[in-house]
Amino acid sequence: MDFALSSEQLEIRELALKFAKNEMIPHAQEYDEAGTFPHEIFRKAWELGLINTCIPAEYGGTGFSSVDSVIISEALAYGCMGMNTSFMANDLALLPIVIGGSHEQKKKFLEPFTQDFKIASFCLTEPGNGSDAGGIKTQIKDGGDHWIVSGEKMWITNAGYADLFVVYGTIDPNLKHKGISAIVVDPKSPGIELGKKEDKMGHRSSDTRGVRFNNVKVPKENMLGKPGEGWAIAMKTLDHSRPLVASSALGGSARALELCIQYSKERIQFGVPIAKHQAIQFMIAEMGMKVEAARLLVHKAAWLCDQGAHNTEIASYAKAFASDSCMQITTDAVQIYGGYGYSKEYPVEKLMRDAKLIQIYEGTSQIQRLVMARELLK
Amino acid sequence: MNIFVCVKQVPDTETKITPNGDGSFIETASIKWIMNPYDEFAVEQALLVKQANPAANVTVVRVGSVKDTEALRTAMAMGADEAVLVEAVDNLDSYSIAKALKGAIEKTGKKPDIILTGKQAIDDDALQVPQILAEMLNLPSVSVIVGFELAGNTVKVKREVEGGALEVYEVATPVLLAANKGLNTPRYASLPGIMKAKKKPMAQFSLADVGVSDADRRVKYSGFKLPPEKPAGKKFDATDATKQKDVVAQVVGLLRTEAKVI
Ligand SMILES: Cc1cc2nc3c(=O)[nH]c(=O)nc-3n(C[C@H](O)[C@H](O)[C@H](O)COP(=O)(O)OP(=O)(O)OC[C@H]3O[C@@H](n4cnc5c(N)ncnc54)[C@H](O)[C@@H]3O)c2cc1C
Ligand SMILES: Cc1cc2nc3c(=O)[nH]c(=O)nc-3n(C[C@H](O)[C@H](O)[C@H](O)COP(=O)(O)OP(=O)(O)OC[C@H]3O[C@@H](n4cnc5c(N)ncnc54)[C@H](O)[C@@H]3O)c2cc1C
Numbered sequence: 122m123d124f125a126l127s128s129e130q131l132e133i134r135e136l137a138l139k140f141a142k143n144e145m146i147p148h149a150q151e152y153d154e155a156g157t158f159p160h161e162i163f164r165k166a167w168e169l170g171l172i173n174t175c176i177p178a179e180y181g182g183t184g185f186s187s188v189d190s191v192i193i194s195e196a197l198a199y200g201c202m203g204m205n206t207s208f209m210a211n212d213l214a215l216l217p218i219v220i221g222g223s224h225e226q227k228k229k230f231l232e233p234f235t236q237d238f239k240i241a242s243f244c245l246t247e248p249g250n251g252s253d254a255g256g257i258k259t260q261i262k263d264g265g266d267h268w269i270v271s272g273e274k275m276w277i278t279n280a281g282y283a284d285l286f287v288v289y290g291t292i293d294p295n296l297k298h299k300g301i302s303a304i305v306v307d308p309k310s311p312g313i314e315l316g317k318k319e320d321k322m323g324h325r326s327s328d329t330r331g332v333r334f335n336n337v338k339v340p341k342e343n344m345l346g347k348p349g350e351g352w353a354i355a356m357k358t359l360d361h362s363r364p365l366v367a368s369s370a371l372g373g374s375a376r377a378l379e380l381c382i383q384y385s386k387e388r389i390q391f392g393v394p395i396a397k398h399q400a401i402q403f404m405i406a407e408m409g410m411k412v413e414a415a416r417l418l419v420h421k422a423a424w425l426c427d428q429g430a431h432n433t434e435i436a437s438y439a440k441a442f443a444s445d446s447c448m449q450i451t452t453d454a455v456q457i458y459g460g461y462g463y464s465k466e467y468p469v470e471k472l473m474r475d476a477k478l479i480q481i482y483e484g485t486s487q488i489q490r491l492v493m494a495r496e497l498l499k
Numbered sequence: 500m501n502i503f504v505c506v507k508q509v510p511d512t513e514t515k516i517t518p519n520g521d522g523s524f525i526e527t528a529s530i531k532w533i534m535n536p537y538d539e540f541a542v543e544q545a546l547l548v549k550q551a552n553p554a555a556n557v558t559v560v561r562v563g564s565v566k567d568t569e570a571l572r573t574a575m576a577m578g579a580d581e582a583v584l585v586e587a588v589d590n591l592d593s594y595s596i597a598k599a600l601k602g603a604i605e606k607t608g609k610k611p612d613i614i615l616t617g618k619q620a621i622d623d624d625a626l627q628v629p630q631i632l633a634e635m636l637n638l639p640s641v642s643v644i645v646g647f648e649l650a651g652n653t654v655k656v657k658r659e660v661e662g663g664a665l666e667v668y669e670v671a672t673p674v675l676l677a678a679n680k681g682l683n684t685p686r687y688a689s690l691p692g693i694m695k696a697k698k699k700p701m702a703q704f705s706l707a708d709v710g711v712s713d714a715d716r717r718v719k720y721s722g723f724k725l726p727p728e729k730p731a732g733k734k735f736d737a738t739d740a741t742k743q744k745d746v747v748a749q750v751v752g753l754l755r756t757e758a759k760v761i
Binding site: 129132133136139140168169170171183 | 572576687688689690691693694697
């Protein structure tokens with residue numbers, strides 16, 4: 122057994138952390154406050170190869186392993202969880218193509234993302250179907266020489282800036298999971314209507330919108346796999362993407378821990394740095410323990426994915442544990458900062474707001490527990 | 500065109516420096532090494548010249564320990580073509596380093612057109628290597644440069660002087676130039692760059708290979724220790740108006756005899 126990162130992974134992490142510290146942290150607060158989309162930072166990250174890590178080398182990508190990509194994502198989320206949501210959404214959208222696309226589809230849809238800076242959205246959730254994704258109502262009908270997509274999507278990250286959508290719909294709602302299909306849609310197609318940007322509690326620099334599809338014509342060759350294979354593609358995508366989302370929570374936790382270590386050594390109360398008070402020490406100890414445990418789970422879930430092994434259970438452990446502990450850690454971080462923690466002048470209140478979302482998207486913490494129980498009791 | 504960039508590997512600015520066990524140098528085991536920040540400007544300038552002159556070759560040269568080659572790998576990941584490493588202890592003096600750099604450059608068999616360095620290394624802050632190296636190679640040199648324009652065989656450089664004024668020099672190549680902050684914005688090493696760097700050649704020499712021996716040392720360190728901790732400040736109570744005169748006299752006296760600042 123070997124827990125060490127390779128020298129290459131250490132270098133990758135170094136670069137991603139340097140980027141996070143120099144390019145993301147200085148803007149995180151300001152972009153969050155104003156809800157500014159981090160377009161230029163996103164582009165710079167893409168130029169350095171930090172985005173679209175799921176694209177295989179054969180299609181011009183960096184050909185990173187799942188472990189490599191969680192290392193990068195942790196570092197970028199350390200910079201800003203909100204910006205990283207925008208970055209990560211590209212991978213969430215491209216993964217179904219990597220997993221379920223034909224060679225021609227991969228060439229056609231993935232390669233442009235390696236040649237130019239492009240943005241993608243993953244369109245699964247609907248106003249009436251979130252956790253119950255199997256119940257989605259968006260219809261994909263056969264229009265002869267094309268498909269016709271109609272329905273409504275909700276909470277779609279990057280929607281306002283996307284160059285490509287991967288849309289999940291059903292060819293027949295009566296077929297339940299067996300009717301679900303995944304299709305690549307050009308966001309500029311006639312019949313697509315974007316909702317207004319959601320005014321969110323956290324991740325405010327990321328762009329989240331509803332998207333309506335009014336009888337949108339889509340070329341036949343854009344269907345990933347066969348009609349009805351969408352659910353299987355979505356499930357496999359989750360095995361890859363949950364470790365990634367978990368690593369984002371981990372990055373936020375690591376940042377909170379680092380800030381608290383620093384602040385507690387500087388802030389003097391009762392004549393000593395508050396780090397000398399056992400109550401503070403215990404909170405910091407708890408943070409360190411959870412960061413380390415989350416990292417082990419995230420790396421294991423990603424490593425299993427790289428081995429081609431079944432990782433559903435571990436990926437859910439990683440996603441739920443990393444995001445739940447990020448919520449606890451960032452809440453304690455505000456506590457350790459006292460009144461200052463509650464102010465936007467200091468970075469920890471943002472971490473607490475950002476942590477919340479990671480317990481919700483990509484399968485809520487409750488849904489992760491459903492998955493775990495199903496795996497354990499099967 | 501042959502461009503050489505001399506880079507030093509220095510402890511990360513966030514590193515806590517402590518003397519080693521026998522006080523002969525600093526403790527290096529737990530240090531995170533980075534490229535000397537001023538050298539990053541030098542590397543970037545070389546890469547900008549290469550961008551404009553694709554035939555140019557950029558070689559990075561470093562003298563130091565071989566255990567960690569972070570600085571050279573970073574420079575190659577940024578885009579330098581090849582690297583030369585001269586193995587040496589990390590506390591070599593400026594004269595020996597300059598002589599080793601000269602030897603290393605000569606070993607490559609390439610005639611330098613432009614040599615770039617940082618204006619100083621942030622570890623020992625000696626500010627001597629660029630000038631000594633230029634002397635040894637019999638080249639003109641300009642240090643603390645913040646502007647660089649190459650036209651044919653002439654480089655127009657700007658250097659900052661006291662009071663924010665700029666001096667402008669036109670120097671014929673071959674030339675040695677030492678970079679200051681503000682010369683450019685160093686690029687990041689990209690991920691594809693990091694992958695490519697692994698396949699780029701890195702030649703390695705010993706000090707003896709490049710003609711440097713112990714006899715070249717001009718500076719010998721007698722020991723390393725932390726500065727003494729500052730004693731706690733003294734407090735004087737001047738709340739009682741009748742005693743204020745005495746307190747003031749006492750403070751002034753101590754400033755003269757103890758602190759010796761007046
Ligand atoms: C900022 C943001 C960005 C997003 N980005 C995207 C995106 O890019 N693409 C995309 O497709 N979606 C995206 N989502 C949607 C996200 O995945 C959903 O919000 C999430 O799956 C939860 O669905 P819901 O909001 O409908 O909540 P609901 O499903 O209504 O859940 C409400 C509550 O009920 C609980 N619950 C539901 N079912 C069960 C059950 N069976 N047992 C126990 N508890 C249950 C949930 O855990 C939750 O606490 C995003 C959401 C947000 C907020
Ligand atoms: C929005 C807001 C409104 C406020 N309104 C008022 C007001 O109207 N009037 C007013 O006077 N004040 C007000 N306050 C101040 C508030 O009462 C203080 O913020 C609070 O007492 C904590 O002090 P602090 O922020 O300096 O944190 P600190 O005292 O620096 O505490 C930092 C952390 O160290 C912990 N800690 C400190 N000492 C110990 C110890 N001995 N053992 C264990 N742990 C310790 C604390 O629990 C905390 O987790 C307000 C604060 C806020 C944020």
